[in-house]
Amino acid sequence: MQPMVIDHTRRKLLRAALSGLAVMPFAGLGGCSDESRAGKSLGLTSASEPMADAKIAHIIGCSRQGEGQFGVVAAALDGQPLYQVPLPARGHGVAVQPGGSLAAAFGRRPGTYLQVFDYKNGTRWPIYMADAGRHFYGHGVFSPDGKLIYATEGESQTSQGVIGVYEVQPAEQGGRLTKVAEFSGFGIGPHEVVLADSETLAIGVGGVHTHGREPLNLDTMQPALVYLNRHTGEMVDKAELTDKHLSIRHLSVTDTGSIACGQQYRGKPEDAVPLVALHRRGQALQHLVAEEAEWLRFNHYIASIASLDGYLLATSPRGNCYGIWDETSGKLVEQRPLVDASGVGIKDGQWLVGSGSGRIVAMDTTFTAKTVQSPVMWDNHWNII
Numbered sequence: 001m002q003p004m005v006i007d008h009t010r011r012k013l014l015r016a017a018l019s020g021l022a023v024m025p026f027a028g029l030g031g032c033s034d035e036s037r038a039g040k041s042l043g044l045t046s047a048s049e050p051m052a053d054a055k056i057a058h059i060i061g062c063s064r065q066g067e068g069q070f071g072v073v074a075a076a077l078d079g080q081p082l083y084q085v086p087l088p089a090r091g092h093g094v095a096v097q098p099g100g101s102l103a104a105a106f107g108r109r110p111g112t113y114l115q116v117f118d119y120k121n122g123t124r125w126p127i128y129m130a131d132a133g134r135h136f137y138g139h140g141v142f143s144p145d146g147k148l149i150y151a152t153e154g155e156s157q158t159s160q161g162v163i164g165v166y167e168v169q170p171a172e173q174g175g176r177l178t179k180v181a182e183f184s185g186f187g188i189g190p191h192e193v194v195l196a197d198s199e200t201l202a203i204g205v206g207g208v209h210t211h212g213r214e215p216l217n218l219d220t221m222q223p224a225l226v227y228l229n230r231h232t233g234e235m236v237d238k239a240e241l242t243d244k245h246l247s248i249r250h251l252s253v254t255d256t257g258s259i260a261c262g263q264q265y266r267g268k269p270e271d272a273v274p275l276v277a278l279h280r281r282g283q284a285l286q287h288l289v290a291e292e293a294e295w296l297r298f299n300h301y302i303a304s305i306a307s308l309d310g311y312l313l314a315t316s317p318r319g320n321c322y323g324i325w326d327e328t329s330g331k332l333v334e335q336r337p338l339v340d341a342s343g344v345g346i347k348d349g350q351w352l353v354g355s356g357s358g359r360i361v362a363m364d365t366t367f368t369a370k371t372v373q374s375p376v377m378w379d380n381h382w383n384i385i
Contacts (some may be wrong), residue, residue: 061382062091079374083122092138183233262302345384
């Protein structure tokens with residue numbers, strides 16, 4: 001199956017889901033509608049059960065709005081939007097400031113902008129446009145004190161990776177970003193960056209040189225998970241995959257301190273390959289386990305990842321599903337359908353999983369789920385506060 005066919009199929013599924021939701025806004029998604037069983041409350045409520053904190057922003061994520069319009073949305077736990085900030089092009093990842101009220105949305109690769117805004121009141125800062133000859137890769141993270149943003153960037157002609165370091169000037173000082181440093185020399189095509197700990201950045205280096213979004217070096221890819229000192233940019237560790245067609249894309253820190261890595265496979269369409277791995281510093285990457293048919297169902301792409309009480313949930317918008325693994329055994333224990341499955345995060349002992357169809361699924365580690373409908377067409381990633 002060629003990429004064009006995959007994208008076309010996904011768009012048809014999304015349109016079908018959205019047309020159905022207009023008639024039954026709180027109906028369950030196929031395969032999930034009967035998942036709510038007796039047991040502890042899962043937090044999300046129906047329209048007849050207003051939430052006590054319904055006016056508090058808990059979900060921050062990019063969205064698609066039809067007719068080529070895009071934005072980043074701050075929403076309550078039930079998915080009802082509180083504030084929306086327009087974006088000049090499709091967004092991708094969002095970073096949230098620790099202990100503050102700021103969030104940053106990053107343009108989808110090859111992104112041209114970084115948009116900072118106050119997620120509590122919707123006030124947006126002047127947009128930061130990519131430097132000449134550079135582009136953003138769609139992700140970034142705040143420093144633990146919230147004073148810096150680390151963004152994945154690339155040289156447009158070579159795709160050589162750069163971590164741009166931006167100082168966040170407080171709103172009372174004008175509310176702007178100033179680039180104060182760059183880290184480089186760690187590989188081609190970085191994608192997501194997270195804080196592995198308070199002093200260390202973990203970066204998923206995809207290894208793909210692109211012109212726009214067209215890959216140019218699939219036979220010579222060098223994907224890796226790299227760790228940099230966040231103050232100096234010095235590389236302090238590096239882990240590589242044996243299969244060089246597994247482009248490392250998305251990362252998450254598990255509740256035990258490991259780094260979970262979600263991959264995009266760039267090899268043959270019929271290959272069934274492991275798309276999720278765990279890593280601890282000083283050790284080799286450990287692939288998680290699933291049957292061949294289960295790996296193929298993810299359609300060679302993992303988007304968002306979140307760890308909860310020894311289990312790891314990963315979404316696949318291209319596969320229209322999500323999977324849950326036992327971190328101890330490494331085995332897939334659940335795989336469920338969700339059209340255009342996108343962001344995932346943790347709130348009050350539950351996963352919250354979003355989708356491009358507006359669905360939000362709340363699930364705990366008993367795998368009991370409850371689904372509600374949001375008016376937001378959520379994109380690949382979000383951040384839960």
